[in-house]
Amino acid sequence: MPRWRQVADELERRIREGEYAPGTRVPSVLQLQEEFGVASATAQKALGGVRKRGLTYTEPGLGSFVRAQT
Structure with missing residues (x-):
């Protein structure tokens, strides 16, 4: 399993x-x-993966935050 996936x-x-x-x-x-x-690219890809799963959202300049689960 790719490392970014493990982090995600x-x-x-x-x-x-x-x-x-x-x-x-x-x-x-x-x-x-x-x-x-x-690496930075791996961490970025992991964050993107979590965002694509609908678990987080990103506020430019502020970071990524946990989305309320329904």
Whole structure:
């Protein structure tokens, strides 16, 4: 499994289990790089994957936030 997918799956798990509540900011690219030991492009792709799954939204200049689950 690609590394970006592993990071995205972990972020999804944290969101679904309530570790990241709706409206809270998810880790930044830099934070993901440090935590998972991945490159910037990998962290960006992971965040994009979580966004495509409908779990987060991005506010330009502010970061990515957890979307309220329905």
